[in-house]
Amino acid sequence: MTTNFQTRSIATVAKGIRTSDGAGVRLLRSLGTPQVPLVDPFLMLDEFRSDDPNDYIAGFPPHPHRGFETVTYMLAGSMEHKDSVGNTGRLRAGSVQWMTAARGIIHSEMPKQVDGLMWGFQLWVNLPAKDKLSDPRYQDIDPGEIPERALEGGGTVRVIAGRYGDLVGPVGGVATEPLMLDVGLRAGGTLDVAIAAGHNGFAYVFEGRARLGDHEAPIERGHLAVLDREGDGLRIAAAGDEGTRVLLVAGKPIGEPVARHGPFVMNTRAELEQAFRDYQSGRLAQ
Incomplete structure (x- = not known):
């Protein structure tokens, strides 16, 4: 455990909400809800x-x-993606796709299996105004490209974006300087993770229960904890006897107005209306 470590506190804990999206895919949404809109x-x-x-x-x-x-x-599972600029690929267990829509892209994500477990996450990350109309791009990352470290006493850390110790995630060139870690701990395990000063963050528990920061009550599976901005990082500990797994995400806040509706996120209502006009006229992804 790190010495002289000031863990961040937990500002809010919210339970995920059952919903559906796409053509009826059932989801548990924990961010982008009335409890935690942003x-x-x-x-x-x-x-x-x-x-x-x-x-x-x-x-x-x-x-x-x-x-x-x-x-x-x-x-877990396999998902095929295609888009309007000719990109295709298949996401499999352990892989990541970081897609920068920017000025516009039309894409699909379709399961490529008819039985078995389909399991994963989709995270939406805002862009600053200066980047919203830039060229779209993909970062498709195979499982073997994501650095992983075994922890003393069991457990692992996978570094998708940002840094953990000397491990650097493969995602790059993102304006918000994100940190994205998949942290797995065995029963009794504890991990201190550094988070950049001034960056906002949250932790989502997706297996077992976890103690986060100095929050006394364990955070249950399917709950999201929003971090306070004071402190050097976050202390994560397994609660109970089954271990835990936590998705830790942090990034530099943009601090600009957010105008969002459906698949578009802009700064003003006028920009949103233009996005809808561009889509309806076929100009969105040009």
Whole structure:
């Protein structure tokens, strides 16, 4: 355990809300809800997890985005993606896609299996105004490209973006300087993770229960904890005897007005209206 470590406190804890998106994919949404509408620069976090194909097989048929980034992190199953500028690929267990929609892209994400567990996350990350109309791009990252460290006493840390110790995640060139870690701890395990000063963050518990920061009560599976901005980082500890797994996300706040509706995230209502006009006229992804 790190000495002289000031862990961040927990500002808010919220239980995920059951909902659906795409063509009826069942989700647990913990960010982008009435309880936690925004953790600047992060707009939404969904967990999809089911071994019933009726919950996911319809997938996410072609749909537009403008003004932000989508991050898909697969834990189990296989998802094929295609887009309006010719990119195709298949996300498999352990892989990540960091897609910068920017001025506009139309893409689809369709499950490529009819049985078995489909499990993963989709995170939406805002873009600053100066980048909202830049060129779209993909960062498709295979499981083997994500650095992983075994922890003393058991458990692992996977570094998708940002840094943990001397490990640096493969995601780069993102304006909000994100940190994204998949932290797994065995029963009794504890981990201190540094978070950049002034960056906002949250932790989502997706296996077991975790003690986060100096919060006395364990955070249950399916709950999101918004971090206070004071402190050097976050102390994560497994609670109970089954261990835990936590998605830790942090980034530099943008501090700009947010105008969002459906698949578009801009700074003003006028920009939103323009995005809809561009989509309807076929100019969004040009």
